[in-house]
Amino acid sequence: MAKQPDGPVTIRSAALERFAADLFARAGMTPADARIVAAVLVWANLRGVDSHGVTRIPRYLELIRLGDMNPRPALAIAQETAATVLLDADRAAGPIAMTMAADYALRKARDAGIGLALVRATTHTAALGYYTARVAEAGMAGLAISASWPTMAYHGTRAAGVATNPISIAAPGGAGGPVVLDMGTGIVSLGKLVQARRAGQPIPAGWALDADGNPTTDPARAQIPLPLGGPKGAGLALMIELVTSLIVGNPVLAETLEGTDTGKRHRQNGAVIAIDIARFTDVAAFGREVERLARALKALPRDPAVAEILMPGERGHRTRAQRTSAGIPLPAPVLKELDALATELGAAPLASR
Amino acid sequence: MAKQPDGPVTIRSAALERFAADLFARAGMTPADARIVAAVLVWANLRGVDSHGVTRIPRYLELIRLGDMNPRPALAIAQETAATVLLDADRAAGPIAMTMAADYALRKARDAGIGLALVRATTHTAALGYYTARVAEAGMAGLAISASWPTMAYHGTRAAGVATNPISIAAPGGAGGPVVLDMGTGIVSLGKLVQARRAGQPIPAGWALDADGNPTTDPARAQIPLPLGGPKGAGLALMIELVTSLIVGNPVLAETLEGTDTGKRHRQNGAVIAIDIARFTDVAAFGREVERLARALKALPRDPAVAEILMPGERGHRTRAQRTSAGIPLPAPVLKELDALATELGAAPLASR
Numbered sequence: 001m002a003k004q005p006d007g008p009v010t011i012r013s014a015a016l017e018r019f020a021a022d023l024f025a026r027a028g029m030t031p032a033d034a035r036i037v038a039a040v041l042v043w044a045n046l047r048g049v050d051s052h053g054v055t056r057i058p059r060y061l062e063l064i065r066l067g068d069m070n071p072r073p074a075l076a077i078a079q080e081t082a083a084t085v086l087l088d089a090d091r092a093a094g095p096i097a098m099t100m101a102a103d104y105a106l107r108k109a110r111d112a113g114i115g116l117a118l119v120r121a122t123t124h125t126a127a128l129g130y131y132t133a134r135v136a137e138a139g140m141a142g143l144a145i146s147a148s149w150p151t152m153a154y155h156g157t158r159a160a161g162v163a164t165n166p167i168s169i170a171a172p173g174g175a176g177g178p179v180v181l182d183m184g185t186g187i188v189s190l191g192k193l194v195q196a197r198r199a200g201q202p203i204p205a206g207w208a209l210d211a212d213g214n215p216t217t218d219p220a221r222a223q224i225p226l227p228l229g230g231p232k233g234a235g236l237a238l239m240i241e242l243v244t245s246l247i248v249g250n251p252v253l254a255e256t257l258e259g260t261d262t263g264k265r266h267r268q269n270g271a272v273i274a275i276d277i278a279r280f281t282d283v284a285a286f287g288r289e290v291e292r293l294a295r296a297l298k299a300l301p302r303d304p305a306v307a308e309i310l311m312p313g314e315r316g317h318r319t320r321a322q323r324t325s326a327g328i329p330l331p332a333p334v335l336k337e338l339d340a341l342a343t344e345l346g347a348a349p350l351a352s353r
Numbered sequence: 354m355a356k357q358p359d360g361p362v363t364i365r366s367a368a369l370e371r372f373a374a375d376l377f378a379r380a381g382m383t384p385a386d387a388r389i390v391a392a393v394l395v396w397a398n399l400r401g402v403d404s405h406g407v408t409r410i411p412r413y414l415e416l417i418r419l420g421d422m423n424p425r426p427a428l429a430i431a432q433e434t435a436a437t438v439l440l441d442a443d444r445a446a447g448p449i450a451m452t453m454a455a456d457y458a459l460r461k462a463r464d465a466g467i468g469l470a471l472v473r474a475t476t477h478t479a480a481l482g483y484y485t486a487r488v489a490e491a492g493m494a495g496l497a498i499s500a501s502w503p504t505m506a507y508h509g510t511r512a513a514g515v516a517t518n519p520i521s522i523a524a525p526g527g528a529g530g531p532v533v534l535d536m537g538t539g540i541v542s543l544g545k546l547v548q549a550r551r552a553g554q555p556i557p558a559g560w561a562l563d564a565d566g567n568p569t570t571d572p573a574r575a576q577i578p579l580p581l582g583g584p585k586g587a588g589l590a591l592m593i594e595l596v597t598s599l600i601v602g603n604p605v606l607a608e609t610l611e612g613t614d615t616g617k618r619h620r621q622n623g624a625v626i627a628i629d630i631a632r633f634t635d636v637a638a639f640g641r642e643v644e645r646l647a648r649a650l651k652a653l654p655r656d657p658a659v660a661e662i663l664m665p666g667e668r669g670h671r672t673r674a675q676r677t678s679a680g681i682p683l684p685a686p687v688l689k690e691l692d693a694l695a696t697e698l699g700a701a702p703l704a705s706r
Binding site (some may be wrong): 114118227257293299 | 581
């Protein structure tokens with residue numbers, strides 16, 4: 001660990017992973033599962049997506065305490081066809097269920113050209129890009145979606161009706177790693193609203209509603225993100241619920257909107273699709289075409305407001321390279337919170353690692 | 354045909370379909386193919402998506418004259434796996450290739466749980482919602498995408514780098530018909546920019562660039578739509594090119610951006626995925642859950658700026674019902690243009706039908 005007087009603490013990713021795995025194991029997960037969840041969270045930190053990194057640990061531990069996340073899930077294949085599986089996740093941590101889903105999707109795609117793994121009853125799925133990048137690193141194209149409870153306005157509503165359900169698509173062949181798009185369906189993420197609140201910075205009109213459903217630019221009042229492009233983002237979020245939650249028979253939105261007991265619990269569903277590129281074209285040729293297109297886009301006249309024309313995921317690859325060597329910066333309050341949890345669980349604090 | 358003194362002409366959908374099919378057949382298509390293309394275009398008119406209806410006929414006929422659309426294509430399966438086909442469309446009209454792709458996706462999904470039909474070398478794919486609605490009407494969930502040449506700015510560019518590549522997702526179970534999302538990845542469609550130009554109405558800041566790549570609100574100068582949500586819409590459009598054009602080995606964007614001869618021709622690629630809901634849950638139960646969720650969303654507090662909280666595709670179902678009985682309104686200039694083409698091809702004009 002390295003600490004500057006006023007700056008954030010920086011910690012090596014391997015140490016951060018061991019720390020996170022230690023906490024999850026002490027909270028009841030098997031060591032193997034704990035390592036998977038830790039790896040997925042730290043992957044997000046490495047790529048600069050700190051909102052989906054180790055800052056989630058306190059919430060994951062809370063979900064275990066609440067009984068919403070099962071630290072010893074009995075994951076099972078509930079249904080299987082030539083090209084699909086339906087994985088019953090038994091409230092596993094999202095990274096456990098979704099990593100398994102990505103691997104099933106790959107296996108099915110190898111057999112059948114395309115593979116689909118549907119996931120019933122998981123919990124917070126973390127950074128979806130992890131699962132599609134995993135598929136892309138195996139030479140296939142990946143698509144992942146996940147469905148959560150209502151946090152975002154549905155188009156035309158003045159209350160949360162859908163979630164900022166994310167979609168991620170990845171393909172192999174980028175210079176620094178796969179091309180990885182990972183986007184929420186809101187015009188802004190909940191995380192960015194929280195950041196604006198902490199910074200006391202007004203948010204643009206059209207980003208969010210307050211708790212009463214009124215449009216606001218006041219970061220202290222902004223609660224409900226608006227959908228990306230009105231009916232487009234809202235429609236995508238809704239269709240993600242339909243093709244995950246309703247197909248696996250575990251509706252999330254309606255339960256919460258109706259105020260049922262089930263709807264008060266944290267629950268998610270998801271899906272991963274893999275397409276075996278090698279069945280249709282040479283994967284190396286595909287990669288060269290990705291590079292060719294990237295070159296053509298980067299050669300276009302640049303908007304002066306943007307520092308550089310980037311491919312999806314490119315910034316994350318660079319941050320990963322930088323943080324792999326220099327370590328992951330953690331704000332002091334995050335370190336403090338994590339170390340308090342460590343102490344509670346009898347683990348060595350980060351500050352000592 | 355019914356005509357008011359100053360209003361648009363209205364024509365029955367069946368007559369409009371016969372007229373369109375007549376023109377396509379005279380332009381060289383088989384009568385069966387001509388009927389399919391006509392049905393897909395008129396479907397868009399029936400649902401109120403007039404930008405993708407019979408106003409496209411002149412362009413389709415021009416594409417045939419230019420040799421970019423093949424009126425007598427030899428469609429062939431270039432590759433097949435347990436769950437996929439790669440359909441070589443031989444420059445067929447988009448509706449021919451994509452209807453066939455939807456049917457292959459359905460057949461493969463019936464066998465394997467999920468089915469993917471990739472389409473190489475088609476032309477304008479018309480309203481994508483037609484193909485996903487076709488899948489949904491067969492009781493499955495459908496997803497369709499199509500990739501076209503650069504018309505939209507890529508995030509950070511001041512020139513067209515990607516297309517407003519659309520994505521459509523549909524599922525069975527809506528009250529008036531399937532739930533059908535059909536969205537472009539631009540913040541605005543090219544069609545809406547044309548409408549604003551004709552009406553002389555200024556467009557909002559952030560919608561478009563002029564031909565020189567400068568942001569503009571002048572509808573006479575607006576040429577290049579901006580992507581929906583910056584990197585999100587641009588990223589989706591790019592990934593659609595990767596998972597269609599680059600997988601089928603027929604790159605569209607790079608060819609045009611590099612200014613090759615191939616890149617000057619109108620070419621598209623596409624894909625349709627079907628998921629067999631019945632393998633995972635009861636389709637009737639699925640439909641009831643869709644209705645339940647629609648009820649919950651419609652019961653939420655409504656934004657007063659919006660007349661009604663709608664499900665994706667709901668407005669289209671209503672317009673279809675209304676236009677099926679009352680006829681399809683065609684602006685007088687559209688009628689005039691179509692009848693001039695009819696005369697040129699020796700067909701009976703719409704005005705006489």
